[in-house]
Amino acid sequence: MKKTETISENKNYTAINIGSLEDIKSYSHIHPKLGTEIKGKVFVKTPSKATGTEISFTTIPPKAELGYFHLHYKDEEIYIILKGSGYYQVDDDCFPIQEGSVIRVAPEGVRSLCNTSDEEMVYICIQAKEHSLEEHTTDDGKRIAFTPKWKI
Template sequence: MAVFHVNQIKGTEFPAGRLTKVIAGPGAPAEPDHFVMGQVTIYPDGEIPVHHHEQEEIYYIAKGTGICELDGQQHPIVQGSYIHIPSQSHHYLKNTGEDEMIMLFCYAPKGTVEHWQQELNLVGGNE
């Protein structure tokens, strides 16, 4: 058994206005065999752009308010909301509040989702 703290993780700043910290998964202090988990701080007016992937996923909103879109349908979200995202579903999350949104995600099977690198490449002019 090991105990970690999320403040030990530097994370990745994304151009769409968020900081993502993988707390369990590839390259994280804890590396479970079957899933990935992380914490995302979405800044006011920031977002996770529309994307989809093989992994089934859950978003849990620990703090904040916003809009989630799942396969073209928009849903208001508040602290305590959670969203089940089936495999290959197009989804999007935007912070519409005045404060930071804190979201936890968990997806399986374990792997790296491609949309992170795609977003970073677009800003760098590589795509």
């Protein structure tokens, strides 16, 4: 089983490397409630020391499905399809997805997806507490004059 690599860190950041999109299928995850192994999935909250989101990268083989439907109690999820195509279902709605599709699902939405393409599907899932984002983009920050070290 592949492990994430810490690139660099200090009190204000943690940088990790999970490898290429091809490397994602080398990871596996033991589902904490079911005890079953999920191949081709890597979570980055713990290795990156994130405190406000859980982010995972997942692969689904060609002509395969995620294998289960689920919902959440507090967290919404955003799915970003990086490679492949197929269908996404939320409750009774089923719609086509492909590279570049972005799907937000409220906590109570019952969800799953499948890969109908001949290539591996790769997607990112970002999970965060619904309605927790108070400030975003330029409202949450300011520009700072700083000399980039890559130019020195």
